[in-house]
Amino acid sequence: MDDRDAIDSIDELHRRLEPCRLCVEAGIRVESMPVFSRLHRADAILVGQAPGAREAVDLRPFTGPAGRRLRAWLEPAGLGTEEAFYGRLYIAAVAKCFPGKRPRGGDVRPSPAMVRTCRPWLLRELALIDAPVVIAVGTLALAELAPGVALEHAVGAELRIDDGRPLVSLPHPSGANPWPHLPGNAPLLRRSIDLICRRLERRPR
Numbered sequence: 001m002d003d004r005d006a007i008d009s010i011d012e013l014h015r016r017l018e019p020c021r022l023c024v025e026a027g028i029r030v031e032s033m034p035v036f037s038r039l040h041r042a043d044a045i046l047v048g049q050a051p052g053a054r055e056a057v058d059l060r061p062f063t064g065p066a067g068r069r070l071r072a073w074l075e076p077a078g079l080g081t082e083e084a085f086y087g088r089l090y091i092a093a094v095a096k097c098f099p100g101k102r103p104r105g106g107d108v109r110p111s112p113a114m115v116r117t118c119r120p121w122l123l124r125e126l127a128l129i130d131a132p133v134v135i136a137v138g139t140l141a142l143a144e145l146a147p148g149v150a151l152e153h154a155v156g157a158e159l160r161i162d163d164g165r166p167l168v169s170l171p172h173p174s175g176a177n178p179w180p181h182l183p184g185n186a187p188l189l190r191r192s193i194d195l196i197c198r199r200l201e202r203r204p205r
């Protein structure tokens, strides 16, 4: 039992998450403070991998080039502007602190120990934010939300997370990720965007 499992309000979660240094205490490398959404309600919960170098400075998710690419993908769903993206989506991540840069470039992928240490935060966010659809961005988020499902079987399909809510998956929007450009994958990505459009249209306003 982790004492975070008992957090019963999003305000309390944000208050306790903001100074979190659990990874540091466990000897796991992190290079920023936690980056997380401050919303109390949202049209969807978007779960990414971890903040990058830019987000580590801004302390805001998806402020770098990957965020711009993600907003371009989500434009048909009305989420292309920063106002809509940050105002309508609760943006969570598998790991909430920047894991650092690799010596030869690119960001460190959060280690299993980091993911395990951060997991109770994500589980409480999912429990406390009553959004009708969850969006996984990248393979690490997909592994957390739908373990064992390959990206090519998840993108373009609607899965379910443990509590029954629909899960729509997207590839990681990093410019270094070749997946969106591989043969046959562009239509899958378009289908995921269509699914998000339909789910958001159904949201009562």
Ligand code: SF4
Pocket: 017, 020, 021, 022, 023, 024, 030, 033, 034, 095, 096, 097, 114, 117, 118, 119, 121
């Ligand atoms: S990655 Fe998660 S668990 Fe680790 S220090 Fe940051 S917020 Fe805490």
